[in-house]
Amino acid sequence: MWKKGCKKIQTTVIVKKNNGNLNKSNNYQPCPVWVRLLSQLYDLFFLIGLLFILGFIFVLSLNAIDLKNPLPNWVHSFYYLFWILFYYAYFWHKGQTPAMRVWRLTYINSSPNSPPHPITNQQIIIRLSMGIIAIPSLLYCFFNSEKKSLVDIICKSQLVRQK
Numbered sequence: 001m002w003k004k005g006c007k008k009i010q011t012t013v014i015v016k017k018n019n020g021n022l023n024k025s026n027n028y029q030p031c032p033v034w035v036r037l038l039s040q041l042y043d044l045f046f047l048i049g050l051l052f053i054l055g056f057i058f059v060l061s062l063n064a065i066d067l068k069n070p071l072p073n074w075v076h077s078f079y080y081l082f083w084i085l086f087y088y089a090y091f092w093h094k095g096q097t098p099a100m101r102v103w104r105l106t107y108i109n110s111s112p113n114s115p116p117h118p119i120t121n122q123q124i125i126i127r128l129s130m131g132i133i134a135i136p137s138l139l140y141c142f143f144n145s146e147k148k149s150l151v152d153i154i155c156k157s158q159l160v161r162q163k
Helices: 033-065 073-094 098-102 121-142 150-155
Strands: 028-030 105-109 157-162
Touching: 033 073, 033 098, 033 105, 033 121, 073 121, 098 105, 105 121, 121 150, 150 157
Parallel strands: none
Antiparallel strands: 028 157, 105 157
């Protein structure tokens, strides 16, 4: 309870940045491989639910149009691929996917000349296009001291866990 006449004092904590060196930062730590895998599994559950709903809408819209010739399979595949890429691009642009938020993970720019900040749109595009090698890229995390995958190194980013 504040007494009458007392003013609320605002305090600000200033944290010195360590030139983008993540290992010495107090706010972040490199993400373990098992947390990466569990986060991707959790994202997969979100994507399955999303694709189930979007597939239902797609089939309903095709029935409403009443096409006499069915669409080729590549149209369905492209439709699902578009929504998967949109899911990751949208949430990475906001900072975190829902699974990353649960596990307190975030992608940050790990260039040595700047302090850590969220990844850029260019890094998001590179990361999405490198999704084909994402699983083999995770094996590199076991041998890298900073726990970076090959995709992280190519994108100049790092998946970190907030303390």
